Amino acid sequence: MKRAEVVRDYGGISAADRRAERRRKLISAGRRIWGESGLNEVTVRGVCASAGLITRYFYEQFESREALLFAIIDEVRVQLLEAMLVAGIGESGDLRDKLRAALTAFLNIVAEDPHLHRIVSGDVTGVPGLLEHRMQLLDMIVASIIEQAPSVLGARLPEPAILRRGAVFMVGGVNQIIAEWLRNPSNPDTETVEELASACAGLCVAVVQDTVER
Structure with missing residues (x-):
């Protein structure tokens, strides 16, 4: 049986707000890489590194690189x-x-x-x-x-x-x-x-x- 996800607030910031902030960081990083280096350089690993996030958080927001684009x-x-x-x-x-x-x-x-x-x-x-x-x-x-x-x-x-x-x-x-x-x-x-x-x-x-x- 799958364990239910526990959703907590940290530092007064809700789980929904944290997810929204991670999404914002990923899109911002993708825009920056695309604009500076070109479409082909927008990769899941590169975007996550630029956003300071692990790949799990990427796939929490986007099912693929193409979805981010x-x-x-x-x-x-x-x-x-x-x-x-x-x-x-x-x-x-x-x-x-x-x-x-x-x-x-x-x-x-x-x-x-x-x-x-x-x-x-x-x-x-x-x-x-x-x-x-x-x-x-x-x-x-x-x-x-x-x-x-x-x-x-x-x-x-x-x-x-x-x-x-x-x-x-x-x-x-x-x-x-x-x-x-x-x-x-x-x-x-x-x-x-x-x-x-x-x-x-x-x-x-x-x-x-x-x-x-x-």
Whole structure:
């Protein structure tokens, strides 16, 4: 008969909080290794050593290395999407201003965190399903644009199919522009975050204007 696990508080910290803290350490270590050394260097042993935890605690949280990688992508996706939504919705200007604010927030996070660059743009084809999982960020941004469109466009809102097509076009196009910028964001000749965000916002507004006129 399996012995029931005894759950105790230590130093005023509950077992659930200790597990959550271990998970946080493992994800943080995985992000750091991935960002500094690449996806292939993210191993169970390496992550545990970096987090200062034994492997038993790793498998308490994740069934495999791949499960950790998916969790890292999830965390990054939430971080970026929340930043964009907060900045865009909080901006009181017109559509161009809202888009510029959202894109600036996104680009600032990616540009300032050296680990994110590799995570959001590096090759992940070696892990089945991870590329598709990472691309879900774009799907969520498309959904957010469609959701926010009525409050921005009002009576000029196009048919659902046309609106979705425009949102997909904007997100896909901006994503490619950002991916190219990320290849060398520190180059003196490269646009600044603000310049790139403004340029992308202008292109998006042009798409919207064409869409609502149809």
